[in-house]
Amino acid sequence: MSTDILSAIGLTIIFVGLVLVIVGIVSGIIKSSKKERNENQREETKTEYGGVIFIGPIPIVFGSNKDMAKMALIIGVIMVVLIIAFVVLSYVV
The missing domain is CATH 3.30.160 (Double Stranded RNA Binding Domain)
Known part of the structure; x- marks a missing residue:
């Protein structure tokens, strides 16, 4: 394995991490907007x-x-x- 391949693997792992963080943020925003729509149903979120x-x-x-x-x-x-x-x-x- 050359350093180019290891660098590519490292950058790919960083990119995947960033994508996972963005997906988590978007998922949280969507869940909170659904919670606001359903104010009649009180749910405990932990x-x-x-x-x-x-x-x-x-x-x-x-x-x-x-x-x-x-x-x-x-x-x-x-x-x-x-x-x-x-x-x-x-x-x-």
Whole structure:
């Protein structure tokens, strides 16, 4: 693998992330507009969050509940494996 291919993969991952963020924002806007239309029906909405912060190779995981923290941990482990794989591939090729 050349550096061109690895650069293309990195840019593709960044682009996919941006698209997912935009889809999430649009989805939230659509849900909130539907909620305003249905004011007669009161629904409790619960927002959950989770995230991963990398300090060097160590992921720090947080979440609003155990399920979100588990999901963030799984995503963090997958990201660490991908980072290690890309680093190894860049030295092998």
